[in-house]
Amino acid sequence: MADRITPRKEDFSQWYADIIQHAKLADQAPVRGCLVLRPNGYALWEVVQGELNKKFKETGHQNAYFPMFIPESFLNLEKDHVEGFAPQCAVVTHGGGKKLEEALIIRPTSETIINSMYSKWVKSYRDLPVLINQWANVCRWEMRTRPFLRTMEFLWQEGHTCHETEDEARKETLKMLDIYLGFVRDVFAIPVIPGRKTESEKFAGAEETYCLEAMMQDKKALQAATSHYFGQRFAKVFDIKFQDRNSQMQYVYQTSWGISWRILGALIMTHSDDQGLVLPPKAAPIPVVIVPILQKNKDNSEVLNVCNKMKEELMPHHRVLLDDRLEHSPGYKFNEYELTGIPLRIEVGPRDLANGICVLARRDGKKSQVKLSELIVRVNEELSDLQKSLYNAAYERLKNNTHLENSFSTFKEKIESESGFYQLHWCGSRACEDKVKDETKATIRCIPFAQIRETGKCIVCEKESTGRVIFAKNY
RNA sequence: CGGGGCGUAGCGCAGUUGGCUAGCGCGCUUGGUUCGGGACCAAGAGGUCGUGGGUUCAAAUCCCGCCGCCCCGACCA
Secondary structure, three states: OOOOOOOEOOEHHHOOOOOEEEOOOOOOOOOOOOEEEOHHHHHHHHHHHHHHHHHHHHOOOEEOOOOOEEEHHHHOOOHHHHHHHHHHOEEEEEEOOEEEEEEEEEOOOOHHHHHHHHHHHOOEHHHOOEEEEEEEEEEOOOOOOEOOOEOOEEEEEEEEEEEOOHHHHHHHHHHHHHHHHHHHHHOOOOOEEEEEOOOOOOOOOOOEEEEEEEEOOOOOEEEEEEEEEEEOHHHHHHOOEEEOOOOOEEEOEEEEEEEEOHHHHHHHHHHOEOOEOOOOHHHOOOOEEEEEOOOOOOOOHHHHHHHHHHHHHHOOOOOEEEOOOOOOOHHHHHHHHHHOOOOEEEEEOHHHHHHOEEEEEEOOOOEEEEEHHHHHHHHHHHHHHHHHHHHHHHHHHHHHOEEEOOOHHHHHHHHHHOOOEEEEEEOOOHHHHHHHHHHHOOEEEEEEOOOOOOOOEOOOOOOEOOEEEEEEOEO
16 A cells, blocks of 8 residues: 555645645755745646736736835834734845845735835826736744745735725725635635624734635634725825825825735645545646556557547647556556546546546546547536535535524533634624633634624623624634 | 654654664665556665764663754734
């Protein structure tokens, strides 16, 4: 029995060695919490980039790039922002063999450096809106790291926009959240709950933070994406002013929004099973693999000809891999593609050819025989059905593990034994939020947009509730 | 930073009451037979036993220091 990495649901960091590797830099300079994204894993990230870039273009956004180094003084301008980020910043103090006059921060996020440019670029209402996105790496020196979910350096995209009016900026914030929602739902097959963050959980420097909260297989919450409304807070400290339609000087209204490679962690933890990675077809860089049943030292030309024809037939619609390696047995390949999550495998051997059929094997275990003449239709059917069924399974899990609870004591008991989303009435006070956190480790993941129409009492203080919010343990 | 664990071949590990030439599985190389669910046989290659010091006739093994990694916790949009 081969002794390859055997993935276990409860230990997702062991999953899919082909995606990641922990970086062990040279012995003299080891750095904790770094990941190497191997080619297969980067291909997944490219799916994220490709899909989001499509949406960004449709909505008039452009990609740009800004420096990785941020002068320390930039970060210090916005009070909440610096308080939030200073503890986890990596700071460059030396360069060119000399101590720098002003330290440089390695960007933990780019609001400050980007806004310093925006203040030069924006002069008139005619310059607005500014709709820019950046694909970049950022660095946050976390105390404890977890592969994908909390790494020292990570890949993400961050959009930064300027608008003429508050209304327009607020709409932008929600529009981008909606784009993320569509992406994680339709491509990654991850159901999420959209909502607003509480004062204590929101982005350092934002007026409002919105988010998508997903539920992993262990029923813990994971924030899948965020979108922030800044109002004029950064505009005022970076002096981003424009002359409006009435010739008055005004500060811009701003937003920022981002999704990181954490979403790859979410993908893994949402769908994968003990056989390895499970990729929804639309998220798979290669959704279809053809495994011919070959024999060494024999004439395989008939089987290979058919496989090549199949590949040609399918390629216009899907990326297809034809695995004609002779050095591995078919069984080896079957297992390999299950481990790496390929959604659909086509098996073709001499026996099938005699009957004019092939075998379709889905990553979720469903197998069927298909006439060669119906291949394309059936492949498309199976892929779209698999996409749906993965989403549905995840949605059922989210639904079945989201509970309404009205008593603090039963809630404490329940969340002790069973993680999940708990919709609890909350008065809106920081004190009650903190009390729940202290006693249960659960925090308010979001104030969901979808509110149940009812009145109620805060689960802690029993004052009148502002509505039900989602409490959960999270990553 | 606290608590726990670990460091031996590319990967995963055994060996640790001091004792012989440091071993096993996977992977790798070569040859042959296989090939419809992780093939088998044979022959090979591959090691400063994390590091520095000490004890000893003798150290992967015992003692002390250092370094690094992992897990749990504190921290965290």
